[in-house]
Amino acid sequence: MRYIIIGAGAIGGTVGGRLAEAGHEVVLVARGTHFEALRTKGLRLTTAEGTSTHLLPVVDRPDALELRPDDVLFLAVKTQDCTAALEDWAAQPVAGGGTAGELLPLVCAQNGVESERLALRRFRRVYGMCVYLPATYLEPGSVSATCAPMTGILHLGRYPSGTDETALRISADLEKSRLLAPVVPDVMRWKYAKLTNNVANAVEAATGVIGDEDGVRLAKRATAEARSVLAAAGIEVVSEAEQKDFRGDKIRFDPLDGSKRGGGSSWQSLNRGTGTIEADYLNGEIALVGRVYGVPTPVNDALQRVANSFAREGRAAGSMSVAELTAIVDAEAAE
Incomplete structure (x- = not known):
């Protein structure tokens, strides 16, 4: 082939x-x-x-x-x-x-x-x-x-x-x-599971941060909301335990020069200035399913909006603080 x-x-x-x-x-x-x-x-x-x-x-x-x-x-x-x-x-x-x-x-x-x-x-x-x-x-x-x-x-x-x-x-x-x-x-069961993790891409893209305590907290809010929405829709998702068990020691990050890994796909899109970002198909997918099944998705709504504004306006990846992004998410959730 x-x-x-x-x-x-x-x-x-x-x-x-x-x-x-x-x-x-x-x-x-x-x-x-x-x-x-x-x-x-x-x-x-x-x-x-x-x-x-x-x-x-x-x-x-x-x-x-x-x-x-x-x-x-x-x-x-x-x-x-x-x-x-x-x-x-x-x-x-x-x-x-x-x-x-x-x-x-x-x-x-x-x-x-x-x-x-x-x-x-x-x-x-x-x-x-x-x-x-x-x-x-x-x-x-x-x-x-x-x-x-x-x-x-x-x-x-x-x-x-x-x-x-x-x-x-x-x-x-x-x-x-x-x-x-x-x-x-059941490949889509695996893809939906990865989707629940990829909704956090917008956090990294906007703030450049995913590993500190506040960044992890915000990412977990997005992921938890995504899993809740998919459960409400009856969409089966591979569990985090099953994913971790399968990966085991089959794959680990080994930087050749001791450096940290570069940002994920959404961060890379902003960093290259492509003018587009995949948030509509990550956070936006959760928003879509939530609207169909009547489940509010304020965290992913806010992250989708922010990520799209970064791409549309040509803002640099990582140019927003985690505190600022969290405040935007909190304001959306309070409405």
């Missing part, structure tokens, strides 16, 4: 680089300065073993590549960019007849739970992936993921549920590439 990595940033670049290291055929898809860097200098991937450069095929649009029946589309753009990417790729012809949407498997590797639903409108074979892979898009052409002994854990399954031979083959390729990829029949 050939892997087409649509969105070769932190996650896509790491997965693509690891697959290539294990001898699998990989094509990267990127845009702008990242595309130019990948095209001219290759992908510079830093892992726990060191830094390596991979000279891989790279394209900046679907029609620059002839799709094959053995291709796997690995969608690694942020959820807010999924609709455009799905529209671009679904209608692309596949050698021998048919289109990508009709024939090719599409793996959704986003935070949140919306991308699979968006994909299923256009693709017949959709796979969900719960991504636990701390990675950083450092600069055009360079990504870093220094966890060990496995680089990441990628639960994989058919959407909305089930498993099949394709999932097993993808899993086998990933596991040869230092990426643990258990195939599960």
